Amino acid sequence: MKLNRRAFIGTGAAAAAALQAPNVWGAAHGRPKVVVIGGGAGGATVARYLAKDSKGEIDVTLVEPTRQYYTCFFSNLYIGGFRDLSSIAHSYGTLASEYGINVVHDWATGIDRDAKTVTLAGGAVLPYDKLVLSPGIDFVDGAVPGWDLNAQNKMPHAYKAGSQTELLKAQLESMPEGGRFAMVAPPNPYRCPPGPYERVSMVAHLLSQINPTAKILVVDPKEKFSKQALFEEGWNRHYAGMVERIGPDFGGDKVEVDPGAMTVTVDGVVEKVDVCNVIPAQKAGRICEIAGINDGNWAPVDGHSMVSRMDANIHVLGDATNQGDMPKSGFSANSQAKVAAMAIRGELTGSKVFPAKFSNTCWSLIDTDDGVKVGASYQATDEKIAKVDGFISQTGEDAALRKATYEESLGWYAGITADMFG
Amino acid sequence: MKIGVLSVAAGFLLAAAHWVGYAAADEIGDAESGEKIFRKCASCHQVGKGAEHRIGPHLNGIFGRKAGTVDGYERYSEGLVRAGNDGLVWSLEKLHAYLENPKYLVSGTRMNFAGLKDQQDRADVLAYLRRFSDNPANIPEAQPTAVAPEVELSPEILALVGDPEYGEYLASECTTCHQRDGSDQGIPSITGWPEEDFVIALHAYKRKIRPHPVMQAYAGRLTEEEIAALAAYFAGL
Numbered sequence: 001m002k003l004n005r006r007a008f009i010g011t012g013a014a015a016a017a018a019l020q021a022p023n024v025w026g027a028a029h030g031r032p033k034v035v036v037i038g039g040g041a042g043g044a045t046v047a048r049y050l051a052k053d054s055k056g057e058i059d060v061t062l063v064e065p066t067r068q069y070y071t072c073f074f075s076n077l078y079i080g081g082f083r084d085l086s087s088i089a090h091s092y093g094t095l096a097s098e099y100g101i102n103v104v105h106d107w108a109t110g111i112d113r114d115a116k117t118v119t120l121a122g123g124a125v126l127p128y129d130k131l132v133l134s135p136g137i138d139f140v141d142g143a144v145p146g147w148d149l150n151a152q153n154k155m156p157h158a159y160k161a162g163s164q165t166e167l168l169k170a171q172l173e174s175m176p177e178g179g180r181f182a183m184v185a186p187p188n189p190y191r192c193p194p195g196p197y198e199r200v201s202m203v204a205h206l207l208s209q210i211n212p213t214a215k216i217l218v219v220d221p222k223e224k225f226s227k228q229a230l231f232e233e234g235w236n237r238h239y240a241g242m243v244e245r246i247g248p249d250f251g252g253d254k255v256e257v258d259p260g261a262m263t264v265t266v267d268g269v270v271e272k273v274d275v276c277n278v279i280p281a282q283k284a285g286r287i288c289e290i291a292g293i294n295d296g297n298w299a300p301v302d303g304h305s306m307v308s309r310m311d312a313n314i315h316v317l318g319d320a321t322n323q324g325d326m327p328k329s330g331f332s333a334n335s336q337a338k339v340a341a342m343a344i345r346g347e348l349t350g351s352k353v354f355p356a357k358f359s360n361t362c363w364s365l366i367d368t369d370d371g372v373k374v375g376a377s378y379q380a381t382d383e384k385i386a387k388v389d390g391f392i393s394q395t396g397e398d399a400a401l402r403k404a405t406y407e408e409s410l411g412w413y414a415g416i417t418a419d420m421f422g
Numbered sequence: 423m424k425i426g427v428l429s430v431a432a433g434f435l436l437a438a439a440h441w442v443g444y445a446a447a448d449e450i451g452d453a454e455s456g457e458k459i460f461r462k463c464a465s466c467h468q469v470g471k472g473a474e475h476r477i478g479p480h481l482n483g484i485f486g487r488k489a490g491t492v493d494g495y496e497r498y499s500e501g502l503v504r505a506g507n508d509g510l511v512w513s514l515e516k517l518h519a520y521l522e523n524p525k526y527l528v529s530g531t532r533m534n535f536a537g538l539k540d541q542q543d544r545a546d547v548l549a550y551l552r553r554f555s556d557n558p559a560n561i562p563e564a565q566p567t568a569v570a571p572e573v574e575l576s577p578e579i580l581a582l583v584g585d586p587e588y589g590e591y592l593a594s595e596c597t598t599c600h601q602r603d604g605s606d607q608g609i610p611s612i613t614g615w616p617e618e619d620f621v622i623a624l625h626a627y628k629r630k631i632r633p634h635p636v637m638q639a640y641a642g643r644l645t646e647e648e649i650a651a652l653a654a655y656f657a658g659l
Contacts, residue, residue, distance in 0.1 A: 049594065331598060338594040354591050357643070359598075361636055377639045388643050391635035404507035408599075411608030415599045 031059040032348040035118050035128040037108045037287055039064030039092060041071075042134030042317030042333035044420040049341035051099040057349045061102040061126055063118070067091060070161035072192065073330045074413055077365055079158075079169045080202030081209070088161065094422035111291040113311055130344050133299070133308075134317040134333065135285025136160070137191050140297065143281035144184055145256035154259035155276040158199075159191060171275040172206055178213040179274035182264045184255055185220040186279045189298075191319045191328045193226035194374070196279055198364040201231065204239040205367055217273065218245040219266050221253035226327075227364060227374055233395045234366035284320035298322035303380035304356050305343035306336050315340045324384025325376075331360045334416055339380075356380040363409035369399070371406030450514065451542065456550030459543050466533075469554050478533065484512050485555035489528075501530035504610065509633035517551075518544050519573045519631050526573045527632060529615070529623050539574070575625055580618060582650035589655030592648055595640065602659060613659040620653035 036047045039062055047062040069090045077083040092103040104126075110119035111131070118126045139157070141148065147155060158168040172181060181203055185196045200218055207214040216239075225231075235243045246252040251267025257278060264271045283289075283297035293299045293310040300309040300322045308314040317340060318333030326332040339356040346353035361375030376390030393405060460469070466478040473480035479495035489506035490498045505528050510516060520527045521544045523537040538544045596612065604613040612620070626632040627641035628649070644652070 053590075334598055335595065338591075342591055352587055354588055357592070357595055359595055359640055361599075373636070375636055375639065377643055379643070389639045391639050400507050401509065404504065407608035409608070411606075412599045414605065414607050415597065415601045415609060418601055418603070419594075419597050 031057065032129045033059045033061070033127060034130045034132065034344060034348070035126050036060065036062045036132040036134065037118065038134035038136060038285065038318075039066075039069055039103075040134060040136055040318065040333065041073075041330035041416065041420060042337045043132065044069075044092070044095065045334045045337035046132050046134065046315075046317060046341050046344075047101050048095055048099055048420065048422055049338055050344060051095075051101050053341065053351070054345055054349055056100065058345065059102075060100075061104060061128075062092065062095065063104045063106060063108050063120065063126070064092065065105060065107050066162070067105050068162075070165070071330065071413075071417065072159070072161045072195070073416075075158070075161035075165045076195065076199045076202045078165060079172070079199065080205045080365065082202075082365065082368075085166060090417060090421045092421070098422050108287050109290070111287065113291065113314070116313060128313070129348065130313055130315065132315045132317060132340060132344070133285075133288055133291065133293075133320060134337070135287045135320050137282040137284065137319045137328075138286050140281040140283050143186075144278050147184075147257050147259065147278045147280065151257075151259040151278075154262070155257060155278045157279055158277060159195075159279050159282075168275070168277055169206075172203060173210065175207075175211055175214060175274045177211055178215075179211065180215045180217060180272070181207070181275045181277070182217040182219065182271065182273040183277045184257065184264065184279060185218055185222065185225075185252075187221045187253075187281050189328060190279070190282045192362070193327050193329075194231075194362050194364045197225055197227065197231045198366075199277070200243060201234060201239075201364070201366045204235065204242050208239055208242065214242070216243045217264070217271065218243065219252050219255045219264060220245055220247050221255070223248060226362070227372060227392065229395050230372045230393055231364075231366065234370060234372075238367040238370070282319075284316075288316065288320050295322065302382075303339075303358075303378075303385035304382075306340040307343065315344065324378075324381075325387040326358060326360055326378055326385050327362065329360055329362055330416065331362065331375075331412075332358070334419060335359050356385075358385055361412070363405065363412065365406060365409070369403040369406050371402055371409050372397075373405055373409070450552055451545030451547075451549035453546065453549040453553060456546035456548065459538070459547045460550055462538075463535075463547070469551060473554075481551055482554045483556065484517070484551060485514070487512050489516075497532065499528065499530050499532045501528045501610070502532070505633065514548060516631070517548055519626075521547065522573050523622065525619055526622050526626050529610075529619055573626070573629075573631060575622060579625070579646050580621060582621075582646055584647065584649075584651030584654035586651065586654050586658070588648070589651035589653075592644075592652050593655045596652070596656075604659070612656050615653075615657060617650075617653040617657045620656060621649055624649045624652065 034050055036043045047060050050058050051060045071088045074083055074088050078085050095101045096103045107121040108118050109121050116128050156164045156168045158164040204216055246266055254267040256265045262273055264273055284294055284299050288294050288299045293308045299316040299320050301316050302309055303323055306315045306317055308316050317336045319328040335358045342353055345351045358378035361373055363371055363373045365371050372393035374392040377388045378385050379388055466476055467481050468474055468476055469481040473482050475495045479492045489510040490503040491506055521538050524531045524533045524535055599609045600612045604611045624641045627637040630638050
C-alpha cells in the first residue's frame with residue numbers, strides 16, 4: 001500500500017530506483033523491523049548499534065525476559081568480594097529512552113520462519129524483516145549424571161549471573177570450617193573458557209579470608225584449559241595447598257553427583273562435599289533449537305555477517321553460535337554484534353558494508369591486583385571466523401604489570417557495558 | 423655509515439649466538455660527538471657522577487631500565503608509566519625511537535622535544551649515555567644491539583585522509599574498551615587527539631615498537647587507510 005502511495009507522490013525516478021535496488025529495503029514496508037532476542041553482550045549491542053547508526057530508519061525491538069541484567073563477566077569478582085552484585089547489574093532504560101528501542105520484557109517462545117514472526121510467552125506476535133538471536137547458552141540434559149535444573153538450588157551452576165551467583169556465594173560463606181568446595185567443570189566448548197578457573201581463584205580468595213583451612217576440588221573432563229599455566233602459577237603462589245584438580249587421567253571425565261547426599265563421585269570414588277558448583281556441558285540457548293537453525297548443539301553462522309547458515313533472515317550472535325575460532329565470551333558477542341549490525345543495516349537501508357573485523361580479550365583475576373589476559377584478533381573467511389594474531393599474559397610477570405592488567409579489565413568493563421547499554 | 427656496518431655485524435652475532443651483550447659505547451656511536459649533542463637535552467636532564475633529577479629524570483643507568491621507574495622522580499606522565507607497565511624497557515632500539523620522536527612511543531609524554539631526526543646524532547648521544555649505564559658483564563639479561571629502524575612515518579602516510587564512515591565502523595572495535603565519551607579508567611582515552619598523534623601511535627603498535635600486546639594485535643592488521651580513518655573519526659569525537 002505504501003509502495004503505491006510512494007509511487008504517486010514521489011518522482012518516477014526515485015520510485016524506480018527503490019525498486020531496482022533488490023538488496024535495499026526501500027519504502028515498500030515502511031520502516032524495516034528488526035527483532036533481537038536476548039539482551040546480553042550480543043543482543044543489547046546489536047540493538048543499540050542498529051538504532052544508533054540507522055538514525056531511526058530501522059524499527060528495533062529487543063526481547064529480554066529480565067528487567068535487571070547481571071553480566072556474567074565480573075560475576076566471579078562478586079564471588080571473590082571484589083565487586084558488589086549491584087555493580088554488575090544493568091537495566092535497559094537508556095536503550096529505550098535514548099535510542100528509541102522497543103524493549104519488551106518477555107520470553108520468546110516460538111519463531112515462524114516462513115511468516116517471519118516471533119511469538120512471546122505473553123501472547124504477542126512480533127513480525128520481523130530481520131531477526132537476531134543472541135540467547136546465550138542452555139545446558140545439555142543429562143550432561144552430569146544426577147544433576148538437572150531441579151537441583152540448581154542444591155548445586156548451583158552460577159553460569160547465568162544473578163540469583164545463582166548470589167546463592168553460590170552464600171553457600172560458600174556458610175561452609176563449615178575446613179569444609180570442601182567442589183566444582184564440576186564443563187567439557188569444550190562452553191561459555192567463557194577461563195571462567196571456571198577464574199571462579200576457582202575467586203573462591204580460593206574468599207575462602208582464604210574467611211575459611212583458610214577449606215579445600216577446593218576441581219573435577220575436570222578436559223586435559224587442558226585456558227590460561228592453565230597462569231592459573232596454576234597463581235594458585236601455587238596465592239593459595240598453596242588449597243586447590244586440587246582431577247583431570248581426565250584420573251577420572252575427571254567420569255563424574256556423577258548426588259545433590260541430596262551432597263556427594264560427587266569421580267570414577268567410582270565417592271567424595272563428600274559441602275558446596276558443589278556444577279557447570280554442565282552447554283548448547284545454544286533453546287530458542288535456536290525452536291527456530292530450527294542448529295546443527296548439533298550450536299547455530300552455524302557465516303562470519304562475514306553473522307547470518308545463520310540455515311536462514312538468510314536470521315543472524316545469530318555470541319555463545320549460541322558455531323562460528324570458528326572465537327571463544328564464547330561477552331567480548332566476542334559484542335564484537336560480532338557490530339559486524340551483524342553493519343550487515344543488517346546494509347541490507348535494510350543500503351548503508352555501506354565493510355569487511356568484518358573481530359576481536360576478543362578475556363581478562364581474569366587470580367588474586368588482589370593479579371590480573372591476566374588472553375586475546376586475539378580475527379577476520380572472516382568463507383569457512384569460519386579465523387584467528388589472525390593473538391597474545392597471552394606470561395608467567396612470572398611483575399606485580400606492576402599484573403596490577404595494570406587488572407586495572408585495564410576495570411576499564412574494559414566500564415567500556416563494554418557502556419557499549420551495550422548506552 | 424659506521425652504524426650500518428655495525429648493525430649488520432650485530433645481526434650476525436645475534437643469529438649466530440642468540441645472545442649478545444650490550445654494545446660498548448664506542449660501538450653505538452661517537453660518544454665525544456654525543457656529549458656535544460647532549461647539550462640539547464641538558465636543559466632538562468643530567469647524566470654522570472652526581473646527576474640529579476631536574477625537569478626530567480637523571481639518565482644514569484637508563485639502558486635496560488623499565489620506563490618510568492627511576493627512584494625519586496615523580497613527574498612522569500601517566501602515559502610513560504603505563505608504557506613501562508606494558509613492558510617498555512629502554513633498550514638501544516627503544517631509545518633510538520624515543521629520541522627520534524618521543525610521541526612515537528608514548529602519547530602524552532611530558533618530554534616536549536621535537537626529536538633528533540639524524541640517525542647519527544641519535545647514535546652519538548646514545549653512545550654518550552651508554553657510558554653511564556652498567557657494563558655488559560653486570561647485565562645478565564643483555565639485549566641485542568641492532569640499530570632501530572627509522573620510526574618516522576613518510577609524509578604520504580601522514581597525508582592520508584581517512585573515510586569517516588569506515589572510521590566509525592572500525593571504531594566500534596575500539597569502543598569495547600576505550601569509551602566514546604573519553605573516560606579514562608584503566609584504559610586510556612583516545613578521543614579528541616590530534617590526528618597525527620593518533621596515526622603515529624597506531625603505526626608504532628602495528629610495527630611492535632610500542633609494547634602493549636592487545637594493541638599490537640589489533641593495530642597489526644589495520645591498513646594505513648584504516649588507521650587514517652580511525653584517526654579522523656576519533657579526532658572528531
